[in-house]
Amino acid sequence: MKRRRTAREQVSALPAKTRSRLLRKDVLRLGASGLKSRPTRVVLSALGIAIGIAAMIAVVGISTSSQAKLNEQLSSLGTNLLTVGAGKSLFGDQSKLPETAAGQVSRIEGVEKTAWLAELEGIKSYRSRLIDSGQSGGITAAAVSDTLLDVTEASMKSGNWFNEATANYPTVVLGAKAAQRLGVVTPGTQVWIHDQLFTVLGVLDPVPLAPELDTMAMFSEHTAIETLGWEKNPTTIYERSSDESVDAIRALLPRAVNPENPEEVEVSRPSDALAAKNAADTAFTGLLVGLGSVALLVGGIGVANTMVITVLERRREIGLRRALGTTRKHIRSQFLAEALLLSALGGVAGVGIGMVVITVFANANGWPVSVPPLVIISGVAATIVIGAVAGLYPAIRAARTPPTAVLAS
Amino acid sequence: MSAHVIELNQVTREHGSPPVRAVDGVSLIVEAGEMVAIVGPSGSGKSSLLNLIGTLDRPTTGSALIDGADVARMSDNALSALRAYRVGFVFQQFHLSEGVTAIDNVADGLLYTGVGVRERRRRAVDALTRVGLGHRTTHKPSQLSGGERQRVAIARAVVSRPPLLLADEPTGNLDQTSGASVVELLHELNRDGTTIVVITHDVELAQKLPRRIMIRDGRVVSDSKDTP
Numbered sequence A: 001m002k003r004r005r006t007a008r009e010q011v012s013a014l015p016a017k018t019r020s021r022l023l024r025k026d027v028l029r030l031g032a033s034g035l036k037s038r039p040t041r042v043v044l045s046a047l048g049i050a051i052g053i054a055a056m057i058a059v060v061g062i063s064t065s066s067q068a069k070l071n072e073q074l075s076s077l078g079t080n081l082l083t084v085g086a087g088k089s090l091f092g093d094q095s096k097l098p099e100t101a102a103g104q105v106s107r108i109e110g111v112e113k114t115a116w117l118a119e120l121e122g123i124k125s126y127r128s129r130l131i132d133s134g135q136s137g138g139i140t141a142a143a144v145s146d147t148l149l150d151v152t153e154a155s156m157k158s159g160n161w162f163n164e165a166t167a168n169y170p171t172v173v174l175g176a177k178a179a180q181r182l183g184v185v186t187p188g189t190q191v192w193i194h195d196q197l198f199t200v201l202g203v204l205d206p207v208p209l210a211p212e213l214d215t216m217a218m219f220s221e222h223t224a225i226e227t228l229g230w231e232k233n234p235t236t237i238y239e240r241s242s243d244e245s246v247d248a249i250r251a252l253l254p255r256a257v258n259p260e261n262p263e264e265v266e267v268s269r270p271s272d273a274l275a276a277k278n279a280a281d282t283a284f285t286g287l288l289v290g291l292g293s294v295a296l297l298v299g300g301i302g303v304a305n306t307m308v309i310t311v312l313e314r315r316r317e318i319g320l321r322r323a324l325g326t327t328r329k330h331i332r333s334q335f336l337a338e339a340l341l342l343s344a345l346g347g348v349a350g351v352g353i354g355m356v357v358i359t360v361f362a363n364a365n366g367w368p369v370s371v372p373p374l375v376i377i378s379g380v381a382a383t384i385v386i387g388a389v390a391g392l393y394p395a396i397r398a399a400r401t402p403p404t405a406v407l408a409s
Numbered sequence B: 001m002s003a004h005v006i007e008l009n010q011v012t013r014e015h016g017s018p019p020v021r022a023v024d025g026v027s028l029i030v031e032a033g034e035m036v037a038i039v040g041p042s043g044s045g046k047s048s049l050l051n052l053i054g055t056l057d058r059p060t061t062g063s064a065l066i067d068g069a070d071v072a073r074m075s076d077n078a079l080s081a082l083r084a085y086r087v088g089f090v091f092q093q094f095h096l097s098e099g100v101t102a103i104d105n106v107a108d109g110l111l112y113t114g115v116g117v118r119e120r121r122r123r124a125v126d127a128l129t130r131v132g133l134g135h136r137t138t139h140k141p142s143q144l145s146g147g148e149r150q151r152v153a154i155a156r157a158v159v160s161r162p163p164l165l166l167a168d169e170p171t172g173n174l175d176q177t178s179g180a181s182v183v184e185l186l187h188e189l190n191r192d193g194t195t196i197v198v199i200t201h202d203v204e205l206a207q208k209l210p211r212r213i214m215i216r217d218g219r220v221v222s223d224s225k226d227t228p
């Protein structure tokens, strides 16, 4: 370090006037004025970079915004819900949970609340009795516990959940999609189920943690036993606990629910499924990021191309500058600065466009706009790297232009 | 130090293969304060010679000492510095930046001496005043006449106060009157002490200068000096 300094000092020991000097400020000024004199070309070649960066920023921003939405959702829905289902038996047929399963779950240490659901086979729902019985339209009938609404954090879009009074009448609560399929808009409508009229008590909002409810027609325990012939075997049990005990409980659930065949029991954590769905979306964003980087590459080539042409066109100017006393290094810096500015211009425009796209997209989906500053910084940094790479060869060529080019005709 | 401003010894400059000799064994000495015309027909090697004198090019053989420095032995950076501080250039086509005011064109003459932009502009105004364009500082080249443009170019060449000024056909693109006024300006600069070399194929113009070097086919054919 010390040694190198001494060597440098020997060079600078020459009087200042024996060296050409170009202030750093002036390098930028030169780069900018080179661009200013060819505005159309600048806009067109910066556009490539802008599109590339905009695509990258938008894709990343959209995915982080949807992630932010998911996190918001998870923190309001909670990640402490476990779902227990009757799996398949060793022989491959659908097994049932024992009648006592729900009670057993609630007895596990740490379990705070439970709910259950029992799918009813062969119960079909129609808009009215006149509909052809072939068109049952993918609606599952199920008996449900009172507590289901609370445990799954489901909310009513309209009407009401079962209460003591309504539970004893032929009433039904519909999931969001089930209501749509039956064409039910307002509570109080009557639908035709199992050769009998049922009054729709209410309709649920879509349930993110229990999406299976969306296509269900739900009945109270009483109605299911009295009218639909349910045999009291639940098919799914929902359970909430404190966040810390989720893992411990998860391990205990199969044996508690079905001590004889614990391996048939399926336990899942719906919040994981939600997160996994988002991860699947990121696979798609990977593709878009790929497209964005291709656009960036093409943009970079565009910048390089523009710079090569510029250098060819400006041989006289370069020669003139050499005659005015500039060094090769200064010429190189000038054209490198021009390429960097050109590319950075595209980068900044691209970040702007990307932000607009994210905002529009997030607003349309009801997501919070969330773009990590690091993404923006790396976007701009990427354009600077692209500018440097794209500008290097043209700048070296410019520096090689002989001073006599000023006189060449 | 009594170095000559220009000292060429048996300088040749060849181009291409088979080599064409643009400059063929030229020896000449120009002292400080001289004003010289280099005259010759088209293709005689005038511009090639100017490139050598201005250190834009190096001789194939022979030696060129400019301002006492041997061009052949100097690095490209050292030659750049020599041009930045010691040599001014004026060209037939002016070579001004379009869309840039006279003042900023002239200030570019100081760009590579590490002087800040304010100081560059201040000295540019001085130089423009010196060439009689003090009232045209904010005009752009497109708003100036040919003669005025060449004056701007001369101001740019002398803004760093170089001891040597080289002009290649400075009146080549000008009409009679503006040409004459540019020549008069060069005389003035010479009277202030600048050594000036003017390249021209215009014999009439050359007659107005105190020393005339005629070249043909890259060789000096005559060198005459008025006795003051």
Ligand SMILES: Nc1ncnc2c1ncn2[C@@H]1O[C@H](COP(=O)(O)OP(=O)(O)OP(=O)(O)O)[C@@H](O)[C@H]1O
Binding pocket: B015, B016, B020, B021, B022, B040, B041, B042, B043, B044, B045, B046, B047, B048, B049, B201
């Ligand atoms: N880079 C080059 N490559 C090849 N030949 C060259 C080059 N530069 C000059 N020449 C040749 O050298 C000779 C002298 O050229 P130069 O430009 O010096 O003449 P000139 O006296 O300035 O002519 P003009 O009055 O037309 O400007 C010409 O024959 C020209 O073709």
Ligand SMILES: [Mg+2]
Binding pocket: B046, B047, B048
């Ligand atoms: Mg010529």
